[in-house]
Amino acid sequence: MKNKLKKIFITGGAGFIGSHVAESFFKNFPKCNIIILDKLTYAGNKSFISSITKSKRVKFIKCDIINTNKYSRLLKNCDLAINIAAESHVDNSFISPLNFTKTNSLGAHAFLLECIKRKVKKILHISSDEVYGEKITGTCYENQLVNPTNPYSASKAAAEVLINSYKYTYKKEIIIVRANNIYGIRQYPEKLISTSIVNLIKNKPIPIHGNGRNIRFYLSAVDFANALIFLVKKKEKGVYNIGSNFFEKNINIARHICKIFKKNPKKFIKFTDDRLYNDKRYSVSSKKVQKLGWRPKRNLLKDLPMIVEWYKKNYKIFKKYEKKI
């Protein structure tokens, strides 16, 4: 596969995870042309991919995934299409749920149909561990039924059900990956880690939903991008959980970040109203991909100081956030 990949199409490539994926594919497939499509919502930023858009191998188009007529011809002769574009913040999904259905379900479906029409050889769809719903004890395997509990995870699950059905009708090479929480630089300051860091930079308290005891697993965006490359090189298809073994309560993540800033958590952590429904714990088993030989290499606690440094230098990139606080 390595030598055969000549053209890749990535949606959402100017976002947090998308930019890491685009960079990693650029590095790992040095002869490959990459087309990056992104609507550049509040979460996307072209500067995230400035290191690769200088290259003649990379073409960027600002476009909504739903407007297939604007990019359809660019899918011609693509070896691989990766769908990462999404509305990704659960809190926003309670406020404007239909936006989530539009991009995450309808947009993903429209993109898939266009890939099929243009005979794209392989399709890689990025999903989430949240499609399984809450998992108080134990862990979720790929064959478990989905049971989403909020409009974000429901819109992701809907996309999966649609995409999965095409593997029967079109016998397409389709991979769906369900990732646990991803951490790293460039995440819009609305999720726990990025918000905590930017708030402390601005000497403001960290808001924590409910009692802060909700548990999340964390995987580095770099490890995640490498897992995708691994699956593509292995010519895999089907559903894969991609996760790490590192988990922590939200409150403890906030405490770790306070420690880096040498701030007193009692003063700099503020409990806020909980979400309408806030899954207490997710847990996915990555045994299936690990059996093939993939392992995460990075660790959140070791990476946090580097991430804090990045935000200190770059938080002004997030202009809309600047206006909000």
Ligand SMILES: NC(=O)c1ccc[n+]([C@@H]2O[C@H](COP(=O)([O-])OP(=O)(O)OC[C@H]3O[C@@H](n4cnc5c(N)ncnc54)[C@H](O)[C@@H]3O)[C@@H](O)[C@H]2O)c1
């Ligand atoms: N962040 C996580 O912890 C996490 C965990 C598991 C799965 N995921 C999944 O990974 C993917 C990326 O998540 P993220 O955290 O990078 O999200 P993000 O919100 O940071 O980035 C999403 C990107 O998609 C673009 N986009 C949004 N709507 C679009 C549209 N209609 N057309 C084209 N582009 C559009 C945005 O401009 C942005 O660049 C999502 O599918 C999400 O469900 C994320």
